[in-house]
Amino acid sequence: MTVADLSLGMRLKAQAGWNQTDADWRRFLHLQADGCFVAELDGTAVGTTTTCVFGPVAWVAMVLVDEAVRGRGIGTALMRHALAFLDGRAVRSVRLDATPLGQPVYEKLGFVAEYSLARYEGVLPAAAAHVTDVEPLAPELLSEVCRFDQAVTGTERGRMLSLLYEERPEAFRVLRRGGAVAGFLASRAGANAVLIGPCIARGDTGRRLLADVPRRCAGQRLFLDVPVPNLPAVSAVEAMGLTVQRHLLRMGRGEGVRDRVEELWASSGPEKG
Numbered sequence: 001m002t003v004a005d006l007s008l009g010m011r012l013k014a015q016a017g018w019n020q021t022d023a024d025w026r027r028f029l030h031l032q033a034d035g036c037f038v039a040e041l042d043g044t045a046v047g048t049t050t051t052c053v054f055g056p057v058a059w060v061a062m063v064l065v066d067e068a069v070r071g072r073g074i075g076t077a078l079m080r081h082a083l084a085f086l087d088g089r090a091v092r093s094v095r096l097d098a099t100p101l102g103q104p105v106y107e108k109l110g111f112v113a114e115y116s117l118a119r120y121e122g123v124l125p126a127a128a129a130h131v132t133d134v135e136p137l138a139p140e141l142l143s144e145v146c147r148f149d150q151a152v153t154g155t156e157r158g159r160m161l162s163l164l165y166e167e168r169p170e171a172f173r174v175l176r177r178g179g180a181v182a183g184f185l186a187s188r189a190g191a192n193a194v195l196i197g198p199c200i201a202r203g204d205t206g207r208r209l210l211a212d213v214p215r216r217c218a219g220q221r222l223f224l225d226v227p228v229p230n231l232p233a234v235s236a237v238e239a240m241g242l243t244v245q246r247h248l249l250r251m252g253r254g255e256g257v258r259d260r261v262e263e264l265w266a267s268s269g270p271e272k273g
Contacts, residue, residue, distance in 0.1 A: 001036035001048060003029065008038065008045050012064040019190035019223060020062070024271065027163060028052070028062065035085055036062075039078050041069055049078040051085060052272060056092040057155045057257055061271040063102060075105050083109065083253075094253040097225075097270035103249055111251040116228040117267055120242035121193060123221050127214035134212040137165070137172035137184060145174060148181045152200045152264060153273065154257040160272055164188065173212055175205050185209040185266070193221040197266035199233075206265035207236045214240070225267035233265040 001009075009025045028036055028050040039047035047065040051058055060082050065074045086094055097117065098106050137145065142165055146158035164186055165172055174184045183201025187194055194217055199209055210233075213222070225248065226233050248270060267273060 001029065001038045001050070005038050005045065005048070009048050009062065009064070012048060012066060013062070014191070015067055016064055017192075018064075019192045019195060019269075020271070021189065021191050023167070023189075025062075027167075028271070030163065031160060035082070037078060037081055037085075039065070039074050041072075041074065047074045047078050049082050050271070051082050052160070053086065053089055053091060054155045054157055054159070056090075056255075058086045058089070058091040058094050059272050060086075060094060060096045063096075063105075075102070076108070079105060079109055092255045093257050095257060095273060096251055097248040097267070097273065098251050099246075099248060103251070106251050106253075109253065111253045114250045114252050114256075115261060117225045117248045117250060118228055118234070119245045119248065120224045120226060120237045121222060121245045122240070122242035124214040124218055124240060124242075126218040127211070130215060131208055131212040134173050134175050134209055136170065137174045139169070141174060141181065144181045145172075145184045148184065149198070149200050152260045154259045155273065157268075157272065160268075161186075173209060175201070175208055177205070183209050183265075185212070186268070187213075187217070190223065193223045195269050196222055196224045198264075198268040199224075199266035200263060201265050202263055204232075206233055206263075210236050210240065210265065225269060227261045227264050227267070229261050230264060232262075236265075 006025050013020045032052045035051035037049050038045050046069050048062050050062040051060050146161050150156050171187045183205035185199040187196045
């Protein structure tokens with residue numbers, strides 16, 4: 001896949017009703033230019049997939065096939081090609097967030113279920129008060145945030161977080177306890193809604209970070225992908241008045257990744273976990 005294929009990616013994601021923007025596709029190519037692929041059928045581009053290698057862990061995303069040619073094995077072919085690429089990079093763990101449509105394909109390729117995520121959506125009213133202990137993320141704290149993220153997710157996602165911060169530093173918030181990072185939250189614009197996430201936090205810090213969202217995003221449509229096993233996160237999001245749109249299933253292939261789901265308050269989205 002190259003920049004010349006962005007119009008294909010945008011057409012297929014719109015066909016599927018997904019939330020990605022042109023900036024998201026460009027970010028996929030920036031992070032792993034050699035790991036993004038297009039499928040052709042009789043000389044016509046009809047499918048996409050992206051991968052991103054974070055050391056021993058990799059993510060697969062954007063497995064999209066034109067609805068006119070679904071059921072012909074194109075999605076499976078894309079996945080096999082992506083997995084062969086990742087196997088060649090000596091990746092030990094491959095993860096993805098599956099839609100119900102994709103789950104049977106992934107199961108046949110050796111992926112197993114880990115836990116469910118619920119996509120919450122809604123429009124928030126303005127916050128009644130400022131959350132005083134939540135602050136903008138200063139550049140000098142970015143490396144600490146990246147280390148904090150790795151400790152919770154079991155994945156070295158510093159490249160991705162640094163790129164998101166470079167694009168929109170104002171979209172990051174952090175909360176510190178005793179001078180150390182205890183949680184952070186990011187957001188980004190989408191085609192259909194603002195995506196809130198990742199939100200990585202210890203204890204009740206996640207609830208404080210989420211409480212700051214209405215002040216900045218009131219009146220906008222929001223999406224949050226919340227791990228269902230994190231009951232405090234589910235409770236906090238539902239208390240905000242957001243409702244479940246759909247469910248995704250986090251799946252893995254190879255060695256399991258030990259992420260701390262109780263500290264994952266909102267995913268970064270299906271693209272990178």
